[in-house]
Amino acid sequence: xxxxxxxxxxxxxxxxxxxxxxxxxxxxxxxxxxxxxxxxxxxxxxxxxxxxxxxxxxxxxxxxxxxxxxxxxxxxx
Amino acid sequence: xxxxxxxxxxxxxxxxxxxxxxxxxxxxxxxxxxxxxxxxxxxxxxxxxxxxxxxxxxxxxxxxxxxxxxxxxxxxxxxxxxxxxxxxxxxxxxxxxxxxxxxxxxxxxxxxxxxxxxxxxxxxxxxxxxxxxxxxxxxxxxxxxxxxxxxxxxxxxxxxxxxxxxxxxxxxxxxxxxxxxxxxxxxxxxxxxxxxxxxxxxxxxxxxxxxxxxxxxxxxxxxxxxxxxxxxxxx
Numbered sequence: 260x261x262x263x264x265x266x267x268x269x270x271x272x273x274x275x276x277x278x279x280x281x282x283x284x285x286x287x288x289x290x291x292x293x294x295x296x297x298x299x300x301x302x303x304x305x306x307x308x309x310x311x312x313x314x315x316x317x318x319x320x321x322x323x324x325x326x327x328x329x330x331x332x333x334x335x336x
Numbered sequence: 337x338x339x340x341x342x343x344x345x346x347x348x349x350x351x352x353x354x355x356x357x358x359x360x361x362x363x364x365x366x367x368x369x370x371x372x373x374x375x376x377x378x379x380x381x382x383x384x385x386x387x388x389x390x391x392x393x394x395x396x397x398x399x400x401x402x403x404x405x406x407x408x409x410x411x412x413x414x415x416x417x418x419x420x421x422x423x424x425x426x427x428x429x430x431x432x433x434x435x436x437x438x439x440x441x442x443x444x445x446x447x448x449x450x451x452x453x454x455x456x457x458x459x460x461x462x463x464x465x466x467x468x469x470x471x472x473x474x475x476x477x478x479x480x481x482x483x484x485x486x487x488x489x490x491x492x493x494x495x496x497x498x499x500x501x502x503x504x505x506x507x508x509x510x511x512x513x514x515x516x517x518x519x520x521x522x523x524x525x526x527x528x529x530x531x532x533x534x535x536x537x538x539x540x541x542x543x544x545x546x547x548x549x550x551x552x553x554x555x556x557x558x559x560x561x562x563x564x565x566x567x568x569x570x571x
Contacts, residue, residue, distance in 0.1 A: 264374070267384035273449050277388045277442045278373070281395070285547055288434055292554045299561040306565050324347045325564050331351065 303328055347560055350553050357550045361543075368543040371536035379533075388446040390536055393521075394544040396439035396464070400502060402432025402548075403467060406474070407499040410492040422488050425495070426478060427555035431548050433471035440464055451515050459508035460516035463501055470498035 267274045307315060307329065319326050372390035379386035406425045413421040443461065444454045455461065477491040509518045521527045527534065 267387070268378065270383060270385040270449055273385055273445045274373075274387050277391055277445045278369075280441055280445075281391045281438050284434065284438060288430070288551060289547075292551055292558070296554050296558045296561070299558050299565060303561055303565045322564065322567070324560060327347050327351070328561055328564060 300328060300331070347557070350557050350560075354550065354553050354557070357546050357553070361546050361550065364539070364546060365543050368536070368539040371539050376536040377532055382450055385446065385449045386533075388442055389533070390540040392439060392442040392446055393537060394541040395435045395442060397541065398544055398548055399432055399436035399439050399464075399467065400505060402428050402435065403471070403495070403498060404502060406432065407495045407502075410495040413488060414492050422484075422491075423556065423559045425491065427552050427559060429471060429475050429478075430555065431551050433468065433475060434551075435544070435548070436464065436468045436471055440468060447515070453515075456515050458514040458516065459512040460505065460514050463505040463508050466501050467498070467505060470494060470501065474498070 265271055307318075310318060319329065368390075372387055376387065376390070378384045405428055409421040409425050412418065413425075440461075443464070447456070448454050474491055474494050477487055477494065481487045481490060508514060509516050520529045521534075521537075529537070
């Protein structure tokens with residue numbers, strides 16, 4: 260029963276390679292995308308730190324998205 | 337209504353959607369894999385190798401769907417000059433390329449035991465390869481050009497020219513004699529696939545669609561953060 264499942268009646272190599280290739284490719288793309296997103300969020304935080312308090316308040320006041328990014332990035336770190 | 341589509345609202349909706357997909361994805365993946373690898377029956381002619389269909393077919397469908405979306409939004413962007421469409425296309429293109437590549441590779445792995453060859457220069461396979469090349473060209477425009485207006489123009493032209501290939505892919509199995517079998521699933525008319533195979537296929541399609549949506553949302557979110565970061569430099 261178990262060996263039938265693994266060998267897939269002689270087609271195991273093709274079936275498992277197909278599913279494995281899809282799984283690994285999707286995982287690589289997922290982690291790469293997540294890493295890029297985190298990198299940009301990090302750079303965004305660094306950019307904010309370079310502003311003076313007045314500039315920072317003004318920028319955050321004008322942008323709800325900036326406030327949201329700041330909130331989520333702070334949670335991550 | 338228009339207020340809903342403001343960038344701040346879109347950003348919070350994206351966050352919620354990412355959380356939602358993350359919470360259900362694993363469960364649906366396990367259900368899909370159980371159906372595809374264990375519960376679905378082997379084909380009377382091909383045997384267990386038919387299980388490759390559950391990753392090959394959804395990949396090909398999503399690869400084609402992504403390019404259709406890109407073409408449609410490129411045409412709209414050409415007319416209405418809406419920057420959001422450009423950002424959506426930029427986020428969708430890598431997903432389309434990934435699934436087109438997966439369709440080609442899994443198709444090749446399915447072809448070897450059924451046709452006796454990894455690759456043949458027949459109409460369906462070649463037109464899928466052409467689609468992959470159009471995706472690469474499309475993505476390259478974002479890397480090669482710096483001016484946004486030029487990128488939008490060149491990428492839209494590539495998308496519109498590439499869209500000619502979409503009906504060729506769809507009808508290649510009817511227009512020419514190919515190794516590839518004709519479509520078993522039809523939107524109009526009856527499908528020739530048994531329900532015991534149709535159900536796993538639909539569950540796996542849902543898994544792939546959720547994955548594609550997740551990657552799209554993450555890429556789109558990255559674009560928003562990138563734009564906001566650049567805006568901060570003005571202060």
